[in-house]
Amino acid sequence: MAHDAHGNTTTLADQTLEFDMANRHLSTSIGHGDDTSTLIAYTRDVTNRIEARTVTTPGETPDTTRYAHTAAADVSGLVLDAGDQVSEYTVGTAEGVGDS
Incomplete structure (x- = not known):
């Protein structure tokens, strides 16, 4: 396991993780880092x-899976397929628990 200067895990087993300067996870490469990854x-x-x-x-x-957000929260309200059709949606219940 390896970490960058910000404490982000950059290597975990056969995975290489990339982060930007704001510590946002950009990508993960799984494999040997070559054309087979x-x-x-x-x-x-x-x-x-x-x-x-x-x-x-x-x-x-x-x-590619696309996510649409229906509110200011980080939780995705909709998952869209390759044809931009809704494949999943989340509806909040009266208790505030999301149901799919």
């Missing part, structure tokens, strides 16, 4: 919430 990359909106997660596996088409 799987890359998981995150895209954030202007408020730092994850809006997309792309998994790129060698020899396959990248798979």
